Amino acid sequence: MSLNAAKKKHFRTIGHNLNPVVVVADKGLTQGVVEETLRALNDHELIKVKFAIGDRDIRQQLISEMISATNSDLIQTIGKVALIFKAADxxxxxxxNLLRVRG
Structure with missing residues (x-):
């Protein structure tokens, strides 16, 4: 899904107050982490994922793999935290997180 700049900006505004709900650590992107991320995306649509990996290149590679494995959109990365979006059916x-903000 291709998001325009205005939509991404809106998602960044919402994501500012969110806490990470998934943490990727030393074991990397395991099947369990991918499944938990998919569950969180299905529930919340917009989530933060913390990548507790020191090496920047490895961290960027894991973020790319996460986006690919979950078929989601990367909205923003700041340090070790990625904000990702996937519309729920x-x-x-x-x-x-998108519907609660409106109401």
Missing amino acids: KPDPALS
Whole structure:
């Protein structure tokens, strides 16, 4: 999904107050991490993922792999935290970070 600049800016504004819900550490991008990320994206649509990896190149590679594995969009990276988005098929207004902000 291709997001325009205005939509990304809106998502960055919403994401500013979010805390990371998934952490990728030394073991890298395991199947369990991918599944948990998909679950979180399905529930919340817009999430932060913390990459607790010291090496910047490896961290960027893992972010790219995460985006590819989850078929999501990278909105922003700041340091070790990536803000990613994937539209839910049936968003839950009580869980979606996008719908809760509006209401």
